[in-house]
Amino acid sequence: MSEDSNMKKSPEMEEYEQETGKLAIWKGKVSNDFKKWQNRKQKDEIKKQKLEMLSISREERKQLKEDIKHGRDIGKDYAHLIVAENLHKTYLLGTTAVAALRGVDLTIDKRDFIDIMGPSGSGKTTLLNLIGGLDTPTRGKIFLEGKNISMLNDNDLADIRKESIGFVFQFYNLLPQMTAQENVMVPLHFSGKLSRRGKRKKALDLLRLVELEERAHHTPSELSGGEQQRVAIARAFANDPAIVILDEPTGDLDSKTGVMILNLLRDLNRRGATFIAVSHDAAVSEFATRVFHMRDGKLTHEGKVGGLKETAVMELKRKQEAEINKEKCKGMIFRYLFANQGKTEINVNDIKTSVPTPIIMNLPEHFDDILRELLKENNINGKVEGDLLILQ
Numbered sequence: 001m002s003e004d005s006n007m008k009k010s011p012e013m014e015e016y017e018q019e020t021g022k023l024a025i026w027k028g029k030v031s032n033d034f035k036k037w038q039n040r041k042q043k044d045e046i047k048k049q050k051l052e053m054l055s056i057s058r059e060e061r062k063q064l065k066e067d068i069k070h071g072r073d074i075g076k077d078y079a080h081l082i083v084a085e086n087l088h089k090t091y092l093l094g095t096t097a098v099a100a101l102r103g104v105d106l107t108i109d110k111r112d113f114i115d116i117m118g119p120s121g122s123g124k125t126t127l128l129n130l131i132g133g134l135d136t137p138t139r140g141k142i143f144l145e146g147k148n149i150s151m152l153n154d155n156d157l158a159d160i161r162k163e164s165i166g167f168v169f170q171f172y173n174l175l176p177q178m179t180a181q182e183n184v185m186v187p188l189h190f191s192g193k194l195s196r197r198g199k200r201k202k203a204l205d206l207l208r209l210v211e212l213e214e215r216a217h218h219t220p221s222e223l224s225g226g227e228q229q230r231v232a233i234a235r236a237f238a239n240d241p242a243i244v245i246l247d248e249p250t251g252d253l254d255s256k257t258g259v260m261i262l263n264l265l266r267d268l269n270r271r272g273a274t275f276i277a278v279s280h281d282a283a284v285s286e287f288a289t290r291v292f293h294m295r296d297g298k299l300t301h302e303g304k305v306g307g308l309k310e311t312a313v314m315e316l317k318r319k320q321e322a323e324i325n326k327e328k329c330k331g332m333i334f335r336y337l338f339a340n341q342g343k344t345e346i347n348v349n350d351i352k353t354s355v356p357t358p359i360i361m362n363l364p365e366h367f368d369d370i371l372r373e374l375l376k377e378n379n380i381n382g383k384v385e386g387d388l389l390i391l392q
């Protein structure tokens with residue numbers, strides 16, 4: 001076969017021939033003139049796109065500034081914790097423009113646990129960065145507790161992050177030379193609201209929340225991946241944020257440890273925390289209250305993977321697992337009490353450490369209540385007071 005018959009003319013080549021009256025393919029080869037013409041055309045197109053984009057966002061920003069100046073844009077949407085309207089984010093890299101977000105609308109309410117799933121490069125991290133005030137949109141608006149944060153300067157955004165947002169990343173991002181407790185204290189130093197003693201106490205309280213109080217003085221290298229992520233979660237809650245943002249929170253963990261982290265998040269969510277997570281991990285969506293899918297910079301449908309039926313089955317399975325854990329937990333408490341007969345006071349945390357963490361993390365009720373139930377069922381005369389079990 002000759003080269004000639006292989007070479008098909010593209011629509012672009014036809015356009016070139018019409019425009020210039022020259023041939024795009026000459027003697028089986030693409031002509032150099034055509035290549036130059038094509039190059040110039042691509043550059044012009046990019047320039048046009050850039051100008052268009054900048055002029056739209058310039059216009060919108062001007063309008064927005066006017067609105068804010070005249071109070072037209074403030075105090076809107078107080079009903080929702082976060083409202084994102086028509087968010088666009090385009091990155092300019094030299095001569096190319098990457099449209100990472102292409103019109104995202106989203107509302108987040110208090111106590112939501114949102115999971116956004118989507119393939120690599122679909123814009124998930126970009127969206128989180130905008131919601132978390134790490135970056136500003138090219139177009140569109142974001143309201144956090146009624147305040148428009150899409151136009152703020154770097155300093156004001158830093159204040160928003162400090163006061164209202166907690167972050168958890170895939171690789172924990174703990175400071176290696178600091179202990180778990182000191183890592184949790186870092187955001188407290190910046191807020192400057194507490195005394196040194198107050199900060200230490202608050203950090204310990206937060207570590208207790210993620211069941212890691214006893215590891216407070218360990219450095220990250222002495223902790224497992226799951227434990228480091230729990231420290232990162234405790235740190236994210238340091239300033240009582242309105243929302244905690246999680247980018248691939250289970251991305252670096254094996255599936256069992258991942259589920260442990262998700263159980264912890266679900267527990268915190270049930271106690272009032274608001275989360276937005278993005279992930280490749282389908283397990284995250286099983287724990288979330290709302291699930292979105294992201295593709296090519298747009299949010300597609302909302303829903304749970306696998307539909308309601310599967311979710312109901314999974315929920316049932318989880319409940320059964322939690323009930324089984326409760327029975328195992330009781331057995332272990334009983335063994336501990338048996339081995340410590342004669343004592344009149346026992347620290348509840350000591351009993352708790354005799355139960356493996358995966359069981360503790362997935363119980364249907366609070367550990368103290370299970371302990372009380374066991375005392376009652378076995379006619380053991382004792383009561384739980386604070387951290388102590390007092391036996392008569």
Ligand SMILES: Nc1ncnc2c1ncn2[C@@H]1O[C@H](COP(=O)(O)OP(=O)(O)OP(=O)(O)O)[C@@H](O)[C@H]1O
Binds near residue numbers: 098120121
């Ligand atoms: N700072 C940046 N400069 C230029 N392009 C960027 C920048 N950040 C992201 N992008 C591009 O924007 C698009 C969306 O990226 P983003 O990181 O939001 O995707 P993602 O869904 O989080 O992907 P992954 O699942 O791999 O983390 C990608 O094409 C990416 O290359």
Ligand SMILES: [Mg+2]
Binds near residue numbers: 124125126247
């Ligand atoms: Mg990402």
